[in-house]
Amino acid sequence: MWGEVDAPRAGNGLAPDVFDAHGGHVPMREYGGEVDFAIVGTGAGGGTLAARLAEMGFSVVAFDAGAYFRPLQDFASDELTQNQLYWTDKRISDGENPITLGGKNSGKAVGGSTVHFAMVSLRFRPEWFKSRTRLGYGADWPIDWREMWHYYGLAERQIGIAGPLTYPWGPKRPRYPYRAHELNAAAKVLARGCESQGYDWTETPLATVSAPRGKSPPCMYRGFCRFGCSTNAKQSVLTVWLPRALKAGAEIRDMAMVGRIETDAAGLASGVHYHRHGAWRFQRARHVVVAGYAIETPRLLLNSANAQFPDGLANRSGLVGKNLMTQSNQAVFGRVEDEVRWNKGPPSLAITEHWNYEDRKDFFGGYCWMGQGPLPIEWASVQAGARGLWGERLRHAMLDYNHAVGIKMVGEMLPDERNRVTLADETDQYGLRVARVTYRWGENDKALIEHALGQMAMSLQGAGVSDLFRQEDDTNHLGGTARMGFDAATSVVDADCRSWDIPNLFICDGSVFPTVGGVNPALTIQTLALRTADRIKTLAGRGEL
Amino acid sequence: MTERYPGYDVLAKRGGVSWDERTRRAVDERLAVAREPGFFSAGEFLTLEAVCGRILPQPAHRPAIPVAAMLDANLLAGNSQGFRVGALPHDGEAWKLGLAAFEAEARSAFALAFFALGAPPQDELLHAAQDGKLQNSAWGEMPCDLFFAKRVIVDVTAMYYSHPTAWSEMGFGGPASPRGYVRMEANRRDPWEAVEAKPGGAALAREANRRVG
Ligand SMILES: Cc1cc2nc3c(=O)[nH]c(=O)nc-3n(C[C@H](O)[C@H](O)[C@H](O)COP(=O)(O)OP(=O)(O)OC[C@H]3O[C@@H](n4cnc5c(N)ncnc54)[C@H](O)[C@@H]3O)c2cc1C
Secondary structure, eight states, X not given: OOSSOOSOOXXXXXXXXXXXXXXXXXXXXXXXXXXXXXXXXXXXXXXXXXXXXXXXXXXXXXXXXXXXXXXXXXXXSOTTGGGGGBOOSOEEEESSSOOOOGGGTXXXXXXXXXXXXXXXXXXXXXXXXXIIIIISSSOOOSSOHHHHHHHHHHHHHHHTXXXXXXXXXXXXXXXXXXXXXXXXXXXXXXXXXXXHHTOOOEXXXXXXXXXXXXXXXXXXXXXXXXXXXXXXXXXXXXXXXXXXXXXXXXXXXXXXXXXXXXXXXXXXXXXXXXXXXXXXXXXXXXXXXXXXHHHHHHHHHHHTOOSSSTTOTTOTTSOTTOSOEEEEOOEEEEEOSSOOOTTSSOSOOEEEOHXXXXXOSSSSOOEEEEEOOOOHHHXXXXXXXXXXXXXXXXXXXXXXXXXXXXEEEEEOOOOOTTSEEEEEEEEOTTSOEEEEEEOOOOHHHHHHXXXXXXXXXXXXXXXXXXXXXXXXXXXXXXXXXXXXXXSTTTOSBOTTSBBSSSXXXXXXXXXXXXOXXXXXXXXXXXXXXXXXXXXXXXXXXXXXX | OOOSSTTOOGGGGTTSTTOOHHHHHHHHHXXXXXXSOSSSOHHHHHHHHHHHHHHSOOOTTSOOOOHHHHHHHHHHTTOXXXXXXXXXXXXXXXXXXXXHHHXXXXXXXXXXXXXXXXXXXXXXXXXXXXXXXXXXXXXXXXXXXXXXXXXXXXXXXXXXXXXXXXXXXXXXOOOOTTTOOOOOSTTOOOTTSOOOOOTTOHHHXXXXXXXXX
C-alpha cells in the first residue's frame, strides 16, 4: 500500500481541514438514517454534485474509496510516494491496445482524479455536442451547447480558472476570473512552433490560481502538479467543492468502498453497501448517484446485479460498460540548446486547439496539443518506452533532461461498443470482481494520431528543436461506459444523468460522455454536475424526482 | 564520461525551504532502504541485481543506487501499480517468474547463473527478451517482451529515477515545496537549481554547484 494514510479520517462530527498542515479539522454533519442522496465517488462529477445538492438543502452522504488528504501535510514532492493518489487496486487491461491504468487516468482519493489532474480546463467545441448530426460521427449529446456554455461560465468562475484575456477559438466566452500564468520556456517553444505553422496558440486555462484566492496561495511553479499540489494553489474538487459541500451540511465518508447498490421490490435503488473501518455497512438513500469514473462506475453497476436486474443495474440497453473511450496522448519530443528546465511551472502552460476547430482533414474528430514537463520517472519511461532505450544509452539520454522539450496531444477517440469494461473472475481485497478493460484503436483513431504526430513534429521543427522522436503509444483520460442519450434503447442515462431504468439512480461523472472530443474532460464533467444539480432541483420542485 | 552537473547534490537542499516535512520523510525512508531482500529469495535477488545493473549501469565514481533493494522493498510493502496487462501476472508474481526465466535462459545458453555471466551475455539475453525471442519453458504463459516492457523497464527506471543520486546526476531541481521556482525563462537558473558544466567549464560548474542549496 502506498502512502501513510491507513484509516478513515472523517467522522465524529469532523472532517479533515484540507487547508491545515497539522491535522486540523472542520465540522461535518453526520447522518444516521435514510438520506436524500448517497453519492458514490467524490471526484469531478460526484464532489461537485455533492456540494450543489447540499447547498440546495438535500441531505447528502458522499462516499469515496480513497483517503481524505490534507495536501500541506500529506503530499510529498515525489513521484513515487504520490502513487498514494491513484487507483492501484487490482484491474486487468487487455485488448489490441491495452490502456495503461493507474496514475495515467485513475484517481482514488477524496476529490477524485482532480487531486492529481494537470488542471487544464477546456470547453468542448460547440459542434461536438451534436457530432453525429453536425459532423457525421460518434453520437449526439442530448444537451444543447448553449446551455453548456452557460454552465461552463459558472464552473470557470466558481472554480477560479486562470486563463487568457481572449480565447482564440470558438464562440465568445466570458473573461477568466484569474489572469493567465506566465509562460515557461517549454511553453514558449510550443508558441514558436505554432507561429511557424501559422496556427493560433494561447495560454492554457488552468485550475491553479495566479493570485491568492481564499486560503489558496498563488501557484509557486514547483511543477509537481500531477502528483498532487502541496500548496493548495490547485483548485481541485478537494479544495473547491468539498469544503462547500461540508459547509452546506454534506457528510463525506472517506476510505469507504461501495461494493453494491441495493434495489427494493419496486425496482428502485434503496441504498448502498459499503466497506469501511473493516466491515460492510449499509446506507439507506432515497436516491443513489454513481460517480466512480468510467471504469469503476460500470463495475459497480455490473457488480450490483441481482435477481431483478440480472445484467446489472441501469443496463436494460446492454450498454453499461460499452463505448469506453480514452484519449490519444501521443507526443513528439526533442532537444534544444537552451536550458529549458521544463519541470518549472505547471506542465501545460500553452496550448493550440487549431485542429479541434479546423475541419479540413480526412478523419473524424479533433485534437489539441500542449506543452510538457515530465518529471524524472515519467521522462525515463518515455525514453525507454518510446525509444526502446536502456543501458548506458538511457542513462546518457537522461542527462539532457534540462534541454528536453516536447508537446503532447489530447485527441478524440471514437466510441466503439467493443471497447469496454467487463467483470473478470479475479477479485480484489474486498472480494469484489475486478474490472477488465478491453481496448483497441479504430482506423479513425489511428488516422487522427498519425496526423497529429506529423503536425506536432513539423511545429517543433519550425521551432528549431532537434533530435525529434515520437511517443506513439500513450493514452490518457477516460469516458463513456454509461452514455447519456435520447432514449432507453440507445443510452444508459438521459440528459439529466438519470437512469432510464431506475428513476432514482443517477450517474454523474465522465462515464456519461457519448463522445470525448479533443479536450481534457474535467471541466465538462464539473459543468455537467452543475447542470445536473439544477435539474434535480427543478424535478424535485415539480414532484418528479 | 565526465559529469554533466559536477558537484551538484540535490540533498544539499534537504534542510531548506525547497523541502517540506513530508518530502524529507519520504526520501529519508528511501535512502534507508534495507539492503537485504525481504520479498525475493537470495537467489532471485542476485539475478535482479544483475538485471538492474544492465538496465541502468552505474558509474564507478559514486555509491550505486540500490535499485534492486528499492524494488524489493516496494514489492514487500505491497506497493503495486495495481493493474496488470493481459497475459502478465500481477507485479510481484511476474517478477518472480521473469527472474526464474532469465536464470533458466542463462543456464541453458551459457551453463552459468545469470548474475555470473558478465555484461555482454546478460545484454544479449535482455535484448532477446525485449525482442520477444526467449523461448525457455520457464517463461510459462508469460510473453518475455511484455515482461520486459511492462515490468522490467517500468519498475527499474522508476526505482532508479526516484533516487536523489539520479536527480543530482541529471541536474533535476528535485523537490520544490514550498519554495517552488521563480525564473521561468530559458537559460535563467534559480540560485537553487543545478549548474550545467559547459565544455571545459567543469571546475566553474563544480564551484557554483557548491552554493546551490
Ligand atoms: C494524471 C492525470 C492528469 C489529468 N489532467 C487533467 C487535466 O489537466 N484536465 C482535465 O480536464 N482532466 C484531467 N485529468 C482527467 C480528470 O481528472 C478526470 O477526467 C476527472 O477527474 C474524472 O471525473 P470523475 O468524476 O468522472 O471521476 P474521478 O474524478 O476520477 O472520481 C472518481 C472517484 O470515485 C471513487 N470511487 C470509484 N468507485 C468507487 C466505489 N465503488 N466506492 C467508493 N468510491 C469510488 C474514486 O476513488 C475516485 O475518487 C487528468 C487525470 C489524470 C489521472
